[in-house]
Amino acid sequence: MSTAGGLHTAFERGDALDCTAIQIFTSSPRQWRGRELSDDDVERFHSAWSDSNCEVCLAHDIYLTRLGTRDKTILGKSRRAFANELGTCHRLGLQFLVIHPVVDNDPDEHAVLDRVADSLNEIFDRVEDGGTRVLLETTAGQGANVGYRFEQLARIVVGVENASRLGICLDTCHVFAAGYDISTAAGCKKTLAEFDAILGLENLRVLHLNDSVKPLGSRVDRHEHIGQGEIGGTGFKTIMRDRRFASVAKVIETPKDDGMDEQNLTRLKQLAGKR
Ligand SMILES: [Zn+2]
Secondary structure (H helix, E strand, O other), rough: OOOOOOOOOOHHHHHOOOOOOEEEEOOOOOOOOOOOOOOOHHHHHHHHOOOOOOOEEEEEEEOOOOOOOOOOHHHHHHHHHHHHHHHHHHHHOOOEEEOOOOOOOOOOOHHHHHHHHHHHHHHHHOOOOOEEEEEOOOOOOOOOOOOOOHHHHHHHHHHOOOHHHHHEEEEHHHHHHHOOOOHHHHHHHHHHHHHHHHHOOEEEEOOOOOOEEEOOOOOOEEEEOOOOOOOHHHHHHHOOHHHHHHEEEEOOOOOOOOOOOHHHHHHHHHHOOOO
């Protein structure tokens, strides 16, 4: 959700679209420097939230963070920035902070994943638990991205001492591009059974609902409007009607074309059988 005009303005926009969950960036996602929030900003944010129908508000981490990199300078910068971001989320009272956990050119995949776990251990030591759960997002496996197999995320979780501060965010476009076929009811069932066996469905806290421009297994991350891509209506219908997800927060990250947020949300409600 756009926060142009201040973080608190996201709630008005969310209410206009009848949202019960919104996702924001607390600062510009392509800059290292996080936003300095005054006590007034935080106060304004809390009061806008309490006036809104929105129940869940989560943040997406900036795009620069590399918690698994071999580059010591970038690693240090990433850890500092992520610790700050987590602190900001605590001040704002956000339930979740979503991170794309691993982007690196290191051919030793296990080393990358273990460094992410070490980073999280260090950050959790430094930043007291303020209630914001860090969610590892499934990736599409594009370029040097790891984190596109459930097993890879599980390796990070196992390496984190305080795993109760962690959870998983499943992005439908990413898992599909990574090769999990969720375009059919049978495929969804199989994928979720795999997720449950490896990561535990109880750890799934947020769904990013995006259709995919690119085909199954393409490993290319391009979001499409709901029902207009390679996943299609059946996949989303199956997910929207799965009772296990009734209390899982769902957000869309579909292209920001004119009026399309409203159409995508309406489409999801129709597929859920609510309209
Ligand atoms: Zn996503």
